[in-house]
């Protein structure tokens with residue numbers, strides 16, 4: 001095909017769409033089903049209605065080929081496990097008795113059976129259920145869901161393309177089932193899995209699919225030659241069938257690198273590739289590889305995971321280049337739109353001037369259709385849209401919100417010295433001990449205490465105007481008093497105020513920082529029926545006034561013991577927000593860091609001697625490719641140091657991260673130059689402590705001895721045993737005693753009992769030393 005005819009055929013598509021519905025109907029129906037208030041038939045009816053409505057939205061927006069099978073009651077990876085018959089042994093009876101209840105049992109567990117483990121989908125905030133596989137896994141094809149959804153869409157008159165998690169990505173995301181050797185590699189099951197995929201593909205072909213999409217995002221990560229070989233083999237085997245649909249192998253979230261050559265040579269009819277910021281290099285790589293002669297290229301030029309309008313001219317230029325490189329070029333979002341909220345026009349509280357810059361799922365589908373039209377018929381066909389787009393981009397670039405001269409001047413003036421404490425750690429620690437007068441093995445908590453129904457009701461009442469600010473603040477103070485008095489009685493050494501005033505550790509700060517926007521309806525699926533509303537970091541960041549000082553000083557006024565100031569760190573503030581795409585992340589992080597630095601300063605001025613800066617997202621935002629780690633860790637570390645570097649030597653800086661696997665970033669954690677770190681460790685039997693020691697980590701650390709994810713109360717003996725393990729790796733002078741994470745999801749009774757046991761354990765150990 002010539003470039004001209006490739007253009008004329010251009011069409012728009014997406015790989016997936018937000019599942020929940022405008023009014024979160026799906027969440028309500030599913031949770032109603034769990035509570036027995038909604039029947040299975042009614043749930044299915046709601047789901048079918050949502051699918052129908054979503055396809056109609058996509059078609060009305062002007063898309064030509066619609067995805068099917070992307071819909072899910074819980075998670076598309078779990079759906080894939082069902083599709084290939086990979087149901088864990090312990091769930092088979094439940095699945096056999098009732099497919100739907102069995103499905104939810106795998107997702108959520110039951111009284112007697114543990115659910116599948118949940119983890120993050122690449123570097124997004126979407127969580128999938130990890131397939132459990134072993135050498136005995138027998139795969140069987142169950143194409144019912146895929147076929148049913150395709151049939152539904154076709155019956156409605158749509159052109160539909162089923163979307164499946166590809167076999168290689170599926171296996172690479174899996175882990176050894178319980179009882180299987182930890183070094184078992186699920187990818188060794190590929191030969192067994194491929195025939196099952198072939199069967200599903202044949203079923204979809206028989207049901208009327210012209211094309212089927214196989215998602216292989218795992219190929220944008222660092223892959224070994226053996227893994228790339230597996231991808232080649234998968235394409236070869238699936239491509240060799242005669243009764244199959246055309247295959248579109250999709251990748252997203254980044255650069256394909258070596259995998260591009262593998263896919264370009266594979267006997268599949270099309271590739272979908274990310275050409276946004278994260279996949280920018282794909283364009284040169286593709287040209288260098290000689291393009292995709294004879295293949296269809298689906299170009300992800302509209303960013304599927306941010307909330308900003310597209311730059312049409314830039315996209316059209318990319319698309320223009322691609323026209324010469326493939327047989328046919330279509331336009332798409334870079335990834336499924338499940339990672340963005342549904343509709344920006346639902347946001348009535350956002351300044352209309354700023355709302356023009358926003359594109360959620362509905363707006364993005366329109367952008368894709370416009371670009372496809374521009375590509376097919378020439379820019380004259382979209383002259384009006386181009387002009388409007390240019391004006392919106394100019395309004396954003398020239399806005400006072402995105403360019404605050406005071407913020408710009410301040411970030412420009414930052415020097416290395418700003419990120420350096422005035423004394424090295426080894427000298428500071430003595431000053432801090434003297435200043436704080438702490439015992440060996442000091443006890444503390446991570447920050448939040450139970451977020452009770454009363455607290456949540458008070459917040460709802462405040463929002464609804466049923467409670468005035470003074471009344472609300474009285475409730476918060478009552479809570480702080482209770483939290484303080486409990487900790488004193490329990491004998492905890494470094495106290496916290498309990499964070500009762502915070503709805504969420506990021507949103508609370510975002511609401512108080514200039515440059516951040518909150519959304520009313522910007523829900524995004526985090527996992528299952530849990531949706532979050534990330535704030536939008538839209539402009540230059542500044543702090544009009546102190547954010548936490550009032551509550552911390554109130555708490556400190558109630559006790560002689562040190563009360564920790566509690567802040568969310570700059571990296572986490574970015575990671576759990578939608579961040580601006582018009583400047584490097586490091587620049588944005590620096591702005592947030594300076595705002596937090598002022599807060600740290602004000603806390604210190606107000607008499608706070610211990611300040612904790614939480615960075616639970618530091619590890620999870622690590623780029624997918626190792627080659628990019630250093631650049632990321634450089635700006636992340638700089639931002640943390642800028643936040644905390646200005647304090648006196650005797651002010652103790654804590655940080656907290658809630659995960660256990662971070663051997664690869666111990667050096668970076670050390671470079672944060674914090675005095676104390678608390679980490680999750682209870683479930684892994686202090687594995688973290690051994691890892692820190694193994695890497696020669698020289699600072700104070702509190703590996704958690706209380707698993708806060710469970711209502712279970714650890715006994716004093718149990719906590720003491722964990723501490724003894726901790727002491728084998730970390731000397732007593734540097735070991736802290738604390739839970740794994742904040743206590744906001746726990747109830748008071750188990751919290752009280754657990755913390756009392758934790759103090760008892762610390763005291764017992766002090767006597768033994």
Ligand code: GLN
Pocket residue numbers: 446447448499505566614616656657658741742743744
């Ligand atoms: N300080 C926060 C809390 O205790 C930390 C939460 C987190 O690490 N995710 O709730």
Ligand code: ZN
Pocket residue numbers: 446616656657658740741742
């Ligand atoms: Zn945590």
